[in-house]
Amino acid sequence: MNTLDDFHDSAAIVSSGDEIMLGQLQDTNARWIAEQLVGMGVRPVEFASVGDDAEQIAGTLDRLSSRVPLIIMTGGLGPTEGDLTRAGLARALGDDLVLDPVAQADLDAKLRTRGRQMTEAQARQAMRPAGARCLPNAVGTAPGLHAVLPRTGSRERACEIVCLPGPPNELKPMWSKEVAPLIRPLSGRPIVTRLMTVVGIAESDLVKRLGPLMARDRVPLIGVTASDGVLTIRLRCESVPDAARARALVDADAEDLKRQLGVHVVSDRGTSVPTVIVQTLAARGRSLTTVESCTGGMLGQMLTDVPGSSSAYVGGWVTYSNALKTELVGVRSDLIARHGAVSREVASAMAMGGLQRSGADAALAITGVAGPDGGTPEKPVGTVWIAAAFKADQLATNEAAHGSSGGVASGALAQARSLDVQERTDGVVVDARRLSIPGSRADVRRRAAGAALALLWFYLQSSGSEPGSPPSRLLWEMPS
Amino acid sequence: MNTLDDFHDSAAIVSSGDEIMLGQLQDTNARWIAEQLVGMGVRPVEFASVGDDAEQIAGTLDRLSSRVPLIIMTGGLGPTEGDLTRAGLARALGDDLVLDPVAQADLDAKLRTRGRQMTEAQARQAMRPAGARCLPNAVGTAPGLHAVLPRTGSRERACEIVCLPGPPNELKPMWSKEVAPLIRPLSGRPIVTRLMTVVGIAESDLVKRLGPLMARDRVPLIGVTASDGVLTIRLRCESVPDAARARALVDADAEDLKRQLGVHVVSDRGTSVPTVIVQTLAARGRSLTTVESCTGGMLGQMLTDVPGSSSAYVGGWVTYSNALKTELVGVRSDLIARHGAVSREVASAMAMGGLQRSGADAALAITGVAGPDGGTPEKPVGTVWIAAAFKADQLATNEAAHGSSGGVASGALAQARSLDVQERTDGVVVDARRLSIPGSRADVRRRAAGAALALLWFYLQSSGSEPGSPPSRLLWEMPS
Numbered sequence: 001m002n003t004l005d006d007f008h009d010s011a012a013i014v015s016s017g018d019e020i021m022l023g024q025l026q027d028t029n030a031r032w033i034a035e036q037l038v039g040m041g042v043r044p045v046e047f048a049s050v051g052d053d054a055e056q057i058a059g060t061l062d063r064l065s066s067r068v069p070l071i072i073m074t075g076g077l078g079p080t081e082g083d084l085t086r087a088g089l090a091r092a093l094g095d096d097l098v099l100d101p102v103a104q105a106d107l108d109a110k111l112r113t114r115g116r117q118m119t120e121a122q123a124r125q126a127m128r129p130a131g132a133r134c135l136p137n138a139v140g141t142a143p144g145l146h147a148v149l150p151r152t153g154s155r156e157r158a159c160e161i162v163c164l165p166g167p168p169n170e171l172k173p174m175w176s177k178e179v180a181p182l183i184r185p186l187s188g189r190p191i192v193t194r195l196m197t198v199v200g201i202a203e204s205d206l207v208k209r210l211g212p213l214m215a216r217d218r219v220p221l222i223g224v225t226a227s228d229g230v231l232t233i234r235l236r237c238e239s240v241p242d243a244a245r246a247r248a249l250v251d252a253d254a255e256d257l258k259r260q261l262g263v264h265v266v267s268d269r270g271t272s273v274p275t276v277i278v279q280t281l282a283a284r285g286r287s288l289t290t291v292e293s294c295t296g297g298m299l300g301q302m303l304t305d306v307p308g309s310s311s312a313y314v315g316g317w318v319t320y321s322n323a324l325k326t327e328l329v330g331v332r333s334d335l336i337a338r339h340g341a342v343s344r345e346v347a348s349a350m351a352m353g354g355l356q357r358s359g360a361d362a363a364l365a366i367t368g369v370a371g372p373d374g375g376t377p378e379k380p381v382g383t384v385w386i387a388a389a390f391k392a393d394q395l396a397t398n399e400a401a402h403g404s405s406g407g408v409a410s411g412a413l414a415q416a417r418s419l420d421v422q423e424r425t426d427g428v429v430v431d432a433r434r435l436s437i438p439g440s441r442a443d444v445r446r447r448a449a450g451a452a453l454a455l456l457w458f459y460l461q462s463s464g465s466e467p468g469s470p471p472s473r474l475l476w477e478m479p480s
Numbered sequence: 481m482n483t484l485d486d487f488h489d490s491a492a493i494v495s496s497g498d499e500i501m502l503g504q505l506q507d508t509n510a511r512w513i514a515e516q517l518v519g520m521g522v523r524p525v526e527f528a529s530v531g532d533d534a535e536q537i538a539g540t541l542d543r544l545s546s547r548v549p550l551i552i553m554t555g556g557l558g559p560t561e562g563d564l565t566r567a568g569l570a571r572a573l574g575d576d577l578v579l580d581p582v583a584q585a586d587l588d589a590k591l592r593t594r595g596r597q598m599t600e601a602q603a604r605q606a607m608r609p610a611g612a613r614c615l616p617n618a619v620g621t622a623p624g625l626h627a628v629l630p631r632t633g634s635r636e637r638a639c640e641i642v643c644l645p646g647p648p649n650e651l652k653p654m655w656s657k658e659v660a661p662l663i664r665p666l667s668g669r670p671i672v673t674r675l676m677t678v679v680g681i682a683e684s685d686l687v688k689r690l691g692p693l694m695a696r697d698r699v700p701l702i703g704v705t706a707s708d709g710v711l712t713i714r715l716r717c718e719s720v721p722d723a724a725r726a727r728a729l730v731d732a733d734a735e736d737l738k739r740q741l742g743v744h745v746v747s748d749r750g751t752s753v754p755t756v757i758v759q760t761l762a763a764r765g766r767s768l769t770t771v772e773s774c775t776g777g778m779l780g781q782m783l784t785d786v787p788g789s790s791s792a793y794v795g796g797w798v799t800y801s802n803a804l805k806t807e808l809v810g811v812r813s814d815l816i817a818r819h820g821a822v823s824r825e826v827a828s829a830m831a832m833g834g835l836q837r838s839g840a841d842a843a844l845a846i847t848g849v850a851g852p853d854g855g856t857p858e859k860p861v862g863t864v865w866i867a868a869a870f871k872a873d874q875l876a877t878n879e880a881a882h883g884s885s886g887g888v889a890s891g892a893l894a895q896a897r898s899l900d901v902q903e904r905t906d907g908v909v910v911d912a913r914r915l916s917i918p919g920s921r922a923d924v925r926r927r928a929a930g931a932a933l934a935l936l937w938f939y940l941q942s943s944g945s946e947p948g949s950p951p952s953r954l955l956w957e958m959p960s
Contacts, residue, residue: 019705021524022673023515024714028506030529035503044501045536049510049527056525080687081696082703119688139918141684167706169919193502207560208599216561223562225499226647234504290777290798296784297770297777300798304776307852307921315800315808318770318780324795324838328808358804372787438619439649441787 011037011070012046014060016085017166020075021051029074029164029171036175040183041191042070043238052076057088065092065149065159070183075166077142079121085163086145090129092161093147097127103134103143110141135162135178140170144178190243192220194250195270196233198261199454200475206231209260213253220250222257228446229454229475230266230273233257263471266457273453274302274309280460281312281362288456289358290316291329291350293341293367294384299449314360319350329353340379342367344432347385351430355389362390362459364452368435370444382439384448387432388455431455435476451476491517491550492526494540496565497646500555501531509554509644509651516655520663521671522550523718532556537568545572545629545639550663555646557622559601565643566625570609572641573627577607583614583623590621615642615658620650624658670723672700674730675750676713678741679934680955686711689740693733700730702737708926709934709955710746710753713737743951746937753933754782754789760940761792761842768936769838770796771809771830773821773847774864779929794840799830809833820859822847824912827865831910835869842870842939844932848915850924860916862924866932867912868939911935915956931956 013033019025027049034044045068050056057076064071076085090097104126111118125142128134135144145163149155162179164171198206203226207214210233213222220237235253240246254268266276281288290299296318303313319325322341326333330353331346339345350365368384375381435451437444451474458470493513499505507529514524525548530536537556544551556565570577584606591598605622608614615624625643629635642659644651678686683706687694690713693702700717715733720726734748746756761768770779776798783793799805802821806813810833811826819825830845848864855861915931917924931954938950 018703018716019714020511020527021514022518022714022716023511023513023524024675024712025705025707026508026511031500031503031506033503034501038502044503045531047500047527047529051525079684080694080703082694116684121687122684169923195504204596207601214560214562223498223560225505227505232504234499234502236502292777292780293795294784295781296789296793296795297772297780297798300772300777300800301775301781304774304798304800305922309776310800313776313800315776315798315804317797317808318777318784318795320780320784320790320793320795328795328837442785443649
């Protein structure tokens, strides 16, 4: 599997641009294209990025064409003199560049509707290698290119080369319209993959728990990656020729992992934590608010990244200054004076204030020292308090609310007692945790937001009579 | 320059991981490493990513070692069976793997302080190719590796290979401590680069304005990239042997560009728009609040990404639901009923309400249809209203405030009149613009936040008697 000799149903992805080589631009196209290819049963075996250099582009296309039957290339199709993908492809094909009359007419029409004249630089975009064809670009001015490098001495079979413009908003519609129909016939052996989203457990602990399941020669193959405190378990089956059988093997493993990992599994389909939280709340007709200090709006941004998030998320506050903590959500200034803005008391008061003033059913609050400055010996950079507040009788599943089990509510309350969580006379539960997050300002912020969502997740999960219960210790949590 | 024959002071960057090949993980290390190398005068000429495959890793290292004298590789050093960089490097070197006693002792000590036992899998991390040395990792358990592939038939000179763990929080400290000292002696000819941040102008218009300055054979070389509506002009001089002379050429071009582009230049050092806004406000002792609907906290998050942002940004509101627009910042519900939540009236009222209730000197508000649903024929997906509100006598420079010119304030008011901007009797100016942003939900949100910052930027820039004045039409703005 995946050796240099394994060329069937494989592909390489190439991007070009001096701005990529100089570290000035993050290429995100290769990852996106790889995801599409895998979904179609084509396995990417190499990504290459090169500078704006026709000779190097040609050399890279030539080298890869002897290894894979498909190359997807991005970038270098614009109007400037640094856009050299057309020239590089022409060199690899041994072709001259010719003017494509259809592309020219299209370009001309586009510029006219925008009230612009065709410049000499723009006209360059209607050129193509003689043996290539242009792929229409509905969004931008630069057409894509499609060519076939025939089978030669070093090539086992012909290699299809597709060149697309670099801007993702142009590339993605062209992919669906022009490239996907081209690729489908190439794909053969099925690759069945599945992702699971896991929170509240360290990567090393998960690897230990999975043990022999992660063996390199196992079918399906199981791997783990970590990003901002969220773990993704990747299942992959690609050596089983029958798609239904491959899927059954992957599904059986996923079920097994769910049993083993219990409350830690947020999604067995790789769905993101914010999406699962929005969906779960919306399904129960419950709403959420946020009160953020050190994350400055990131938690709201993550929740509203989810299309349709307005069905569960009402909005909230960025109480970045202490004055706004007091004025907007009613955190008593003596609490801030006595305990500091980064404290259990203030985090709890932020969550409580948000809950009351928004009318939502649940609230998440974050206050911390994100750095690089502001740390003290007692509260070093990375110290973050997160708090979840909710009306105990409001977070239950619909099912539980109408049944006799008490659902999440009583479970959460029972759990709350064992965790020394504040339980108020008005039926509101507040659970606050102190985290100690390593890394940069960006790391601290992202992981704090992720941990707050995880805390809510543990309370939300339930199935009728099985109430949610948060682990006694969250990832990065300090013993209190 | 930058051809396949140009191997001096050049480098290649390699990353490995099936999760990268399958599109499940975005590799961000290559970009970061490229940036570091360029800063040291070493020019990256190729990035390559390959799967977890010892043979392919070895083949890639071997191929690149004949082209560049330095390879930086990341990933594949962890404890799992899929971590095959050690094996790949050993194969490229023709070495066996041996146990490194120092690395083993170090690993053992680390695990003990974490209260863990050394497992067989973890012990693998103390193995190295016989001819390589281990590079200590202060953060994680996996040491890096350093080896030299000697000069052979295909290699013009020896090639240094450095392998680092994939997690950025481990890689970055190791880079400063272990790798940078190793690389400095390699670098020769200076590469002087400079970035300029430009807003409010389309990429194609900028390219046209720059014209011959962007010629491919010019020294310094000038290029443009666009990301989320912000343009970056890249200046680069690498063929002039004298560093001071190279710097003078780049500086002269930057000055020339600043004169040509005027108000559109946010920074002539590549500083981000939020950073410049925070710094400008802080220097004047002025404060900013935000009221966000469709961006859900993104604007606050972008501002608080800036270390020290609390010196200018006080926080704000995420008024995602209509109810919160009314309850939290006092948008009259009849305005919403009559004009819709996405309207000039509501955007202006959000900004005004935020200004009054936060006590800040300026407020930015955003309300729009981010999609994928919610569009109508009158307000299709991508329709966004942004508004800036500020106290006209509060946004001036310190200089202007104490002088006789009136600074930004009177300029903004004059400009406001010509733009039909609302000017209120209480001295508050509100400027609202309707944008029509193409692309996905994520595109609409990011560009809306960027446009709001750009709008404020145009009002903020001034130098004493030269008041800021926004262009009559912002990028993506609809004629009103």
